[in-house]
Amino acid sequence: MSWMFMRGSLWKYLQSCQYGRTGNSLHHSPPAFFFNSEPEEVLCIDNPSASADEEMDSVVLFGVMRGNVVGLRYYTGVVSNNEMVALQREPANPYDRNAVKVNNVNGDQVGHIKKELAAAVAYIMDNHLAKVEGVVPYGANSAFTMPLQLSFWGKEENKQVVLDHLKRHGFKLAPMATGAGFGSNWITERAGPSYSAPVLPAVQMTAEQLRTEFDKLFEDLKEDDKTREMEPAEAVGTPLLPHQKQALAWMISRENSKELPPFWEQRNNLYYNTLTNFAVKEKPENVLGGILGDDMGLGKTLAAIALILTNFHDDKPFPVEMRKTNWSHQECNVTDKPGKCEKGNTNKLGKRKCEKDIGEHHKEATSCSFQHDTDFDLALAGPTTKLKKKATKKGTIVLQCNAKVVSEKKTRATLIVCPLSVLSNWIDQFEQHVKPDVHLNIYVYYGPDRSKDPAVLSKQDVVLTTYSVLTHDYGCRSDSPLHKVKWLRIILDEGHTIRNPNAQQTKAAVGLEAERRWVLTGTPIQNSLKDLWSLLSFFKLKPFADREWWHRTIQRPVTMGDQGGLRRLQALVKNITLRRTKTSKVNGKAVLELPERKVFIQHVTLSEDERQIYESVKNESRAVIGRYFNEGTVLTHYADVLALLVRLRQLCCHPHLAKNASFSGLPGDSTSEELREKLVNKIKLVLSSGADEECAICLDSLTFPVITQCAHVFCKPCICQVIHSEQPDAKCPLCRGELHLEHLVECPLEEPETAAVGKKDKEWLPSSKVSTLMHALIELRKKNPMIKSLIVSQFTSFLSLIETPLRKSGFVFARLDGSMTQKKRIEAIQCFQSSAPESPTIMLLSLKAGGVGLNLTAASRVFLMDPAWNPAAEEQCFDRCHRLGQKQEVIITKFIVKNSVEENMLKIQNKKRELAAGAFGTKKMSSSEMKQAKIKEIKSLIDM
DNA sequence: ACCGCCGGGTGCC
């Protein structure tokens, strides 16, 4: 045994005493829910939608330990006590390939972690076994080294590997928040957020819950800045509704705000970020803008146009800007650097110092005590604006802000980016809402002839373009004039389209330069908190631009159920967002006074013949499903069960509908072509059955649905990831059946409706439900022939069947379903919305047709022919006519067949509504709970 | 003394 070895061992032993915690706390088991909630958990699969590095869902805290940051004197980055730091591997370090850099929130290097610790941590970081994070608890002012609290976060399955690896290097992790030992409470006792282990299990909210909770934040707006109204500039030709005046006032206050951004406070001469405890000397810039997240139909476009014209910052008649610019700063020092007076420089007037931004000088009306000459004014204005001296009194100058564009960089132009589909809408709206005598320069940056000269763009008042053009130009960077102009204002319309942070389109939008930034969207949170992060990165809100800080301060705490995290999220969202839904209230008063909406349920009794068929199919189905229950294979036959239920639902509508509903059993020994066809039929059934199907892997709604050979439907990217990561013999997450990439079947594009289920008019037979509908329609026509109605069904073939009696009774109707081309849809909508006397009075509408924007306000009656699984889908459909522009009372009739699957569906709907009313942080059902819920649903649907 | 102790030189990775 050599002497060196002795020494080394001793050293390691001492280290383990220094850093580690002894005692059984190490073996303290995590709360039971991490292990026990899913005894046969088959759905616990790596989330495929993001790389291991980014995916912070389902992580747990492995533990914490104390380490040291060394080499401080070689780096410029500084930290404050209690400040978060980032650890970054530096494999190319010539002295140590295990090197780990320590950076502050700003990204400046503070030092390295000590090499012995780095030797242990490097492996963990490189293999993504854990995310290692640091906080400097105290000693931030030390000259050479400082302590560092390290926390290790990762997936449960990696915990033991990490602990073992650290142990091999002589380190031990302590669980957080145990009172004993060296004051582990330090973190919670101090200012700033607490990052202790969460009290609630790591469960996620469903996207739906998240959206509901999000809306609750805005249920009844009472804040001053969100309820104050403001008249638009004269140039706006359309009178604004009260809520639009509120939007205008709020947007302008956001653009001119001098407040600190959220989570910053001033202490002494420094600005502190209260989340990370990062401190800076310079005042952090606030977002001059935000998210206008109003519901569809509340007039976001008009609000944005009013904003552009009202807060124009120009010598247009609006606002008539006579600015009295007075200077209170005795020490005013101006350089020719655009926009900034820099401390320490001199100007022609001598040595005067100023720390104010020039822009602020214009905006503020403060008193001034010395003379300026023209040169001074020009220098002050920088290359962007010219300040004309209007009058000079002793000690006071009145300057007119002339805003002549001198440079091509910074302009008065607003850039509006929108999807192509709404580009023409913007042009229309500008025409409609801007007074005709106002000459606003609008340039549509689109098409092959668009000018590539930034100077052309910067001369405009408004530049309109699309996300695709923006992204395309950004792709060939040298060719993107959009990215060369420093815009006065950018407005991203339908801003949720930038919710994928990795998408080129998002990067292209983030890459734009502007003073003021706006996002208009009806759905600020689509699916997850990640959506919000993309928006934040567009706003360049510090410190969230860096994903790590967003994760550590908000996203992870929230997903782990930490109350502090939720409060921070709420504060952040409230700060930058204005959102009103149709049901929002302002100081207790409804934002939008819509005509009343009444929902009636019309019970339908089946005829004897219909009842007979129904009962026989029901008994047959119960037998089949009962067998699945006995075998315990209900969920592996889920698609088949759905098919049976669909058949029953179709029988409630019309016996003909169920005739061609193919019910195929297990994919047995059929040929591959037959099998494929069966699978295609099944996936169509699952998707068209209106079941609110979720992908069992991402637990979100299906994107790119594909069906496996074992007849389970997943998102294509999700299941591909599973197959990829479980190679060579991947198993179906739902039934452990064999999985092969080449056997996945996609849902073929919806084919045009095969001529009304092949039934000719003469062969047509009525059904009880259709008769009830026709009776109602004819009664309605007698009462008022002008009233227009929507007839809604989930089964497009049912709509086709209904066409026959409509024709026979002389109704003029239009039709809208998923199989129609965009052009035909627009035609149908325009035709229906027309008030011409010969225009159709009836629209046959498939439940899910059209986006949220679909506007069918010409109708004031809705006949919902069959209930949907998800009440939200029905609501959305009703909103197509019960929205801004609806002048009449809206009456909705839901047809429900007595003693049938439909009645049971209603009960389930009511339960779902109750669930949706849960609170923020309500735990999401685990996948096994979800399975149980589904089984329960199936049972109650067919009275088992 | 193949030690201990002293005090100067020195200092991330």
Place this chain on the structure above:
DNA sequence: ACCGCCGGGTGCC
């Protein structure tokens, strides 16, 4: 760094 570590100087009490 008001430390630790290194290595040279040194050596009874």
